């Protein structure tokens with residue numbers, strides 16, 4: 001399969017690229033390197049520096065070769081910055097998505113995987129939101145992601161939109177928002193105090209990058225279309241996150257509670273409306289019963305073995321993010337053996 005990955009030099013995109021190359025796909029990456037890094041991109045991928053919001057630059061960058069599928073990751077992703085740089089965010093997220101959709105149609109793509117957000121699109125919800133919950137984005141980032149979803153939906157491409165929870169894992173940058181696990185681990189490693197906003201009770205759904213990548217591959221290869229939440233369906237508070245990290249890394253320097261940020265939502269957690277089984281292109285271990293609870297709140301838009309599901313980890317497994325260096329892994333991030341407890345230190349980390 002020849003696959004175009006936009007934003008393929010970024011955190012998530014580069015893991016998608018690695019996984020596609022590992023399964024033998026022909027991969028083309030377009031990225032403007034605004035937050036991505038060329039060193040994240042496997043040398044086997046064709047790489048073009050281009051701004052997705054500039055249609056002619058995008059088309060020059062991609063050329064005229066046919067593509068079979070697209071994974072559209074490119075975006076500006078800072079929620080707070082989106083409030084002060086509205087035009088930039090609209091241009092990249094809405095305009096960029098329009099251009100990538102148009103180019104994908106022109107080059108004959110038969111599947112478009114649109115990377116969206118669960119965390120910023122549902123607004124404040126008392127329980128974990130499933131896909132039937134109406135969107136209520138509170139930031140420009142979330143509003144433009146919602147608009148981009150509509151653009152994708154109204155195209156005549158077969159399209160899957162994945163609304164992702166908060167992702168963590170290797171190559172996550174500590175200087176961008178949302179990477180609280182990478183940020184905390186960086187503080188731990190440097191022996192610096194961590195900063196917790198408010199009382200640490202606000203909750204997020206944290207999902208490991210390898211699980212997200214699996215759902216992207218499933219979406220590319222399956223027959224589904226529509227919107228799917230990708231997460232664990234388990235809300236984890238910052239205090240719980242600190243405890244989990246403390247159990248692995250030892251005590252941190254103390255952190256004083258700070259005033260809440262005005263943009264801070266109490267809870268951001270999504271779950272899938274129904275469990276959709278995964279594709280079974282390659283044999284995988286089935287999910288042990290004690291991990292099924294996490295499975296039933298997570299889905300992947302693919303067809304296949306009914307007794308398996310996408311997010312095999314529990315709500316959080318920070319140990320898998322310990323090697324959070326941007327260039328840490330060239331190969332696809334290995335999955336944590338499903339028969340090990342969440343605190344198991346993954347061989348990749350060691």
Ligand SMILES: NC(=O)c1ccc[n+]([C@@H]2O[C@H](COP(=O)([O-])OP(=O)(O)OC[C@H]3O[C@@H](n4cnc5c(N)ncnc54)[C@H](O)[C@@H]3O)[C@@H](O)[C@H]2O)c1
Pocket residue numbers: 006007008009010011012013030031032033034035036037050051052053072073074075076077092096115116117118119163164165166167168176178
């Ligand atoms: N990280 C998360 O927790 C999370 C959660 C939900 C959704 N997402 C979505 O996942 C996608 C990837 O995010 P990420 O966390 O890997 O962030 P990232 O910043 O590492 O990746 C984004 C990539 O897009 C590139 N890019 C930005 N503007 C571009 C433009 N105009 N033209 C071409 N390339 C451009 C950047 O250089 C970068 O390589 C984004 O669409 C983001 O909204 C991420």
